[in-house]
Amino acid sequence: MKSTIELLEHTDFPAIKRRQLTILQVNMGYLCNMSCVHCHVAASLIVPR
Ligand code: SF4
Numbered sequence: 001m002k003s004t005i006e007l008l009e010h011t012d013f014p015a016i017k018r019r020q021l022t023i024l025q026v027n028m029g030y031l032c033n034m035s036c037v038h039c040h041v042a043a044s045l046i047v048p049r
Contacts, residue, residue: 027041027043029043030042030043031043031045032044032045033045
C-alpha cells in the first residue's frame with residue numbers, strides 16, 4: 001500500500017473538527033436486514049460468509 005501521509009502533511013484542506021456527539025451506534029452482531037454498499041461491518045445478508 002502506498003503511503004499517503006506525505007500528501008496530507010502539505011495541504012490547505014481545513015482541519016477536521018469534532019462536533020458534539022448526537023448519535024451513538026452499537027453493532028450487536030454481524031447481521032443486518034439492510035444491504036448498504038458502504039457497510040463498514042459487512043453486515044448485509046448478501047455478503048458471503
Ligand atoms: S448494511 Fe451495514 S451500513 Fe447498512 S444499515 Fe446494516 S449495518 Fe448499517
